[in-house]
Every structure is written in structure tokens, then in C-alpha cells.
Amino acid sequence: MAGDQTSGHVRVAVDIGGTFTDIALTTEDGLVHESKVSSTPDDPSRAVVEGLAQLLAELGIAPARVAEVLHGTTVGSNTILQRSGARTGLITTRGFRDVLEIGRIRMPDMFDLTWDKPKPLVPRRHRLEVTERLAADGTVVEPLVEAEVIAAGRALVEAGIEAVGICFINSYRNPVHERAAEDILRRHFPDLLITTSCAVLPEMKEYERTSTTVVNAYLLAAMRAYLQKLEAGLRATGIAAPILVMTSNGGMLAAGATCEKPVLVVASGPAGGVVGAARLGLARDERDIIVFDMGGTTAKAVIIEDGRPTMTSEYEFRDGMSASSRFIKAGGYMLKVPAIDIAEVGAGGGSMAGIDKGGLLTVGPQSAGAVPGPACYGLGNDRPTVTDANVVLGFVNAEELAGGRLAIDRALSEQAIGEHVARPLGLDMADAAHGIRQVANAAMARAVRAVTVERGRDPRDLTLMAFGGNGGVHAPDLARQLGIPRVVVPPLSGIFCAVGMLASDVEHTALATVTRPLAAMTPAELAALKAGLAAEVAGRLSGDGYPPERQAFLWEADLRHEGQATELPVAFEGEDIGEIAERFVAEYFKTYGYRDETPIELMKLRVIGRGLRGNRLDFAAMTIAHRPGAAKARTREVAFARGEKPVPVGIVPRAAVGREPQQGPLIIEEYDATIVVPPDARVHRDAIGCIVLEFGA
Secondary structure, three states: OOOOOOOOOEEEEEEEOOOEEEEEEEEOOOEEEEEEEEOOOOOHHHHHHHHHHHHHHHHOOOHHHEEEEEEEOOHHHHHHHOOOOOOEEEEEEOOOOOHHHHOOOOOOOOOOOOOOOOOOOOOHHHEEEEOOEEOOOOOEEEOOOHHHHHHHHHHHHHOOOOEEEEEOOOOOOOOHHHHHHHHHHHHHOOOOEEEEHHHHOOOOOHHHHHHHHHHHHHHHHHHHHHHHHHHHHHHHOOOOOOEEEEOOOOOEEEHHHHHHOHHHHOOHHHHHHHHHHHHHHHHOOOOOEEEEEEOOOOEEEEEEEOOEEOEEOOEEEOOOOEOOOOOOOOOOEEEOOOEEOOEEEOOOOOEEEEEOOOOOEEEEEEEOOOOOOOHHHOOOOOOOEHHHHHHHHOOOOOOEEHHHOEEOOHHHHHHHHHHHHHHHHOOOHHHHHHHHHHHHHHHHHHHHHHHOHHHOOOHHHOEEEEEOOOHHHHHHHHHHHHOOOEEEEOOOHHHHHHHHHOOOOEEEEEEEEEEEEHHHOOHHHHHHHHHHHHHHHHHHHHHOOOOHHHEEEEEEEEEEEOOOOOOEEEEEOOOOHHHHHHHHHHHHHHHHOOOOOOOEEEEEEEEEEEEOOOOOOOOOOOEEOOOOOOOOOEEEEEOOOOOOOOEEEEEEOHHHOOOOOEEOOEEEEOOOOEEEEOOOEEEEEOOOOOEEEEEOO
């Protein structure tokens, strides 16, 4: 591919995963190039800089031609998981020091005697109180005492605190005290990193607001250091383009804004793939989809309805299974920010298998990651992984991956499975490998159920869109297990999270706390609230270079029945109060399975302002550059089911699959991914280039 002579600017998207860092580059005429390099956990920016420089050199593209760098990062999530954030303190209203400890007074499973409550990111000794008080309507009950703020700041600095969150009761109604405290701290302690709740989350609910503010403060130092290092590394290679970071709700945010509100990008990584799946679904005229993203470390599931990903206004970040389930609370750190409603499990290609103390086979959540990786990589890991099971059974190439960049040794996979699973359980090699796959598939099916069955949706009525390096290998098993009739694997499926970023828009969000009976609202009052929020977001978009004609606004109302504690977000247009009520009743019934006749309350009004990108990737018009590494026509033995003998299966590239359906078995190998077509499935390639598997009559 060296010597590519395309002219004009190019755009780049980079997604960092636990195992691989994926890069997608698109030219002005819609030609997409791809690359996949091993992640560098010790310094994630190194894989980005080196991988991008290598791809540009291969294509003969000057670094100065890169117009923008779109980025999905795991820095926020890894910082929380590894507890490696800034030493953080909290200054709050007198009497509210223990809000983080009290939380919601709930636990995820009331009968789980082994559950450990997540330790607050701020120890109690670093949570300090000051005198101030605002009433519920925002009026000042007790003025802020400046001397106490200074004393608290001095105590925290002397304790080695690097970042401070400020959260006062009812400040969402009136931020005057929080802003005054911030000003005092900046004047007296200029080296402190400061976050105020009114800047991050001007909403009611003290625990949720305090937790979100603390997480933002905790991430400030790590996110700023990372983005500054990434920018310096790119500039050293000649790339001076701006960096835009993918947010948890599927929009893009300038790096400068990300440094101030890193809490908005904690779930940055998988969001790009969800946005891409929604755009691709619209291009295929398929508006209702289950998204399944399986990489090397985790598997994620999301549901898309009517062309839009299901969103949530809050989620809990935790190790193991992470979901924003409205029925499971207190399992992690509460983030009350707009986010795509994702269920995530620690079951990826690199998830390690073993036998627990009870003699049962387990898979994940521990992962071999990029270093040392699965046993078959030969980089020092002797524990079996899901990838090793797939290699042994013939689902995955037993010689090389990523176009020959990564050598595979099947003997090492067999050795690891034999030592740690097969012999301890008294199984033969194939049965042990099938067992590893089945346990992993059960965990992934749990994630799919979390976003469908738990939300009142029937997966049998939807299409499963699978991507990620391992999505096409395991999606057929999930479809069969859950009764899903169709699986779609998009082009560039192994780097699809990066590709999806190229189809995203810049987004800004603003909200207003209302807390009124919906029936008491008038269209004029609603229009006035909308006008104020729209003006705020329009100003931010204009600052990012998007004039009014390139701005679009989406509206959501957070509603609940009177007396309830949890809201449901409902999308709406216009100012028709009756229509908003009808949409809420329908969403409530769909989610909970019954109708409530009590009055409806409008809690919050939210606007999502989009800066429409003129160069956004169009899936219907894009073309994919040829990349060495696709399969050459051949066969290999594949064991599809436990107890059945391996059968010879044809190995072909995506281009060899025609428009007319053909019966499996078949394996499609590409540079970035593998797609398994089992014997009971029919497969064809659609006009866009997606591989479509269909099951049943």
C-alpha cells in the first residue's frame, strides 16, 4: 500500500482496547484504511502515536494532512479500576460528610454474603465540612464562611491532596456558594485541581451528585496528563490536528473540555461502535438492533431502538459485570451523566480460564490483555484463554493473526488447556475447549439479557449486530442460545469502534431541574425552558466552530410517577404536553410491564446539541482499502459442537461471500477479525458489505 497518492486531508480514529489499539483512517472520498497494533498498557499513548505513524508511512501520507484525530480512550475507566487517580478530597456542607458512605443504603444482591462495599475514592479523613446552607428553592439560609473554606483547603493540601471536589446541598438550584468556594481555593491554593458539582452535574440527589463530582476530581490529573502526552507525541511526528474524544453518550468532545470533565468519557471506549452500529443500521433500513461488541478483554451489549441507542442518565462503574440496570444498585461508583446504556462483562478473547476452589470451570474477568496475551501468542502466559479454546477447536487461525503480524502457536494453547482445565477435570482437549467457550458464552448472554429482557424487550424480535475482534466468532452461539434469527457482522468489524467514531458528531449537553407535575406545565413554560437550554448549547457549539445551520437539537425529559425515586428518560419534540405524557406511559409499560395511574412529574429537561460534521462517514458510500491478511481459499478442521467430530470447513475472505445465501459451515477470515458460519446458518453479503447470517426457517 505504500505510495498511496490520494490527495486532500484525512481523518483518523483511534480506539484503545485492553488487547489491541485499532486505527481507522478515511480520505475525503470515503476510502477507509485500517490498522491494528498491540496496546501498550504502561503508556497507552505510545501505541496510538507509533501505530498512527506506521500507518501513515505505509500509505505515503504526510502527517500534516491529518485534519483531526478522533479518540476513544480507556484512561478514565482504567484509572478507577486500578485506583490510580489523584489523591482527592471533598469539601461539603456541614452534616453531609458521610454521603458517599451512606449512598443509597442498598446492595446489589441482598443475599450475597461475600459482597464488599466499594471503598469511597475519598477517605473519610479527607472529606471536610464547612458552614453554609441553601434551602431547597436556592435561597441562602446560612452564608458561606470563607475562613472555614481556607482552613479546609489548607488541611487538604497539608495531607498531600491533589484534587478537590466541592459539593454543597441544593447547589443545583443556586451555585453561588460553590462558585465562591472555588474562587477562594483557587486564590489561596493555585496548584489544587478543583471540581464543583454545579459545573459537572447541576441536578438534585445529593449522593449521585457528590459521587459524580468526586469521580471527576479523581480523574482530572490522569486525563490531563494523558491527553497532554498524546498531543505532544503526535506533534513530534508532525501531526498538529485537534484531538476529539468520544464521550460516554456517543458524541465527540474537544480535548480541552475533556480535561475539565473527564467523568463524561469514562465509558468512551465502546461508545464509538454503538454510534457506528446505529448509523449502519439506518443505512441498512434496520432500526431495531442488539449491538454485541466482543474484544480481547470484555464483551458489551447495547440495544438500539428506532435508530437511536438506548440512553441512561446514570450508571455505576464497577469491576465484573457493569450495567446501568434500574434494578441493581450500589455495586460500584455512581456516575450520573448521560451515557449509552451498556451492559459489560469480563469475557473477551483474552479472558483466562481456570478451576475455582469448588472445582468448577471459570472464565474471566481476569484477562491476559495485550501483554502477555493468550498462551498461543508465546509471550509468557501459560494460562488458557477463550482465544486458546478457539484456536484448539479450529474457529481461529492456528498460525497467524492480523495479517501475519501476530504468530500463533497451537501447541501452546493445547498445553495451557491441558494443564489448567482438561486434566484437572478429567476431560479430553476438545471437551475442555468447548467448556471454556460455553462458560464465556453464558456470561455474554447475560449481558445481552441485561439490555433486552431486563428492559422489557424480546431479543427474538431483533437483529444481533456483532463486531470486535471476537464478535463474529461467538455471535452465532449467542443468537442460537437467545433465539435471535439474524446476525449482521459489519465491514471492518475488528476495528468497528474506531470506524464508528468517524460517523459521530460533536455533542454538548445541558439540562434544567424542573420538579413539577407534568400536567401543571404549559406549552409556553416548556418553550421558555427549551429556549434557555438551546441558547446555552448553541453557544458552546458555536465556540467549537459550528454555525447555526450545522447545529441540531435532541430533547429528552426525565419523568416519573408521583412518589417514585427513579426517572425514565423520554425523547420528545415540540411542546405538546399530552404527547410527552403518552410517550412516558408507553416507555414505562415497556420497561416495567404495567401501567401506573398516579400523576406524572417532570423532573429534568435535557438538550443534546449536535455539531453536524460535514465529513461524517457515510456507510452506504464508503469503500474499504485492500489490506493484506485476508484468507486465501483453503480448509481446516473445525469442531462445532461438543461430542461431534471435527469437519473440514472452507476458509474464505469476505469478498468471496456472494449476495445469494449459501449454507454453512464456512469461516470468513479478515485482517482484523474472524467470522464463523455454523452448519445450521445461511450466509450472504449485503450491498454495503455486511456479512448476514440467518438461522431457522
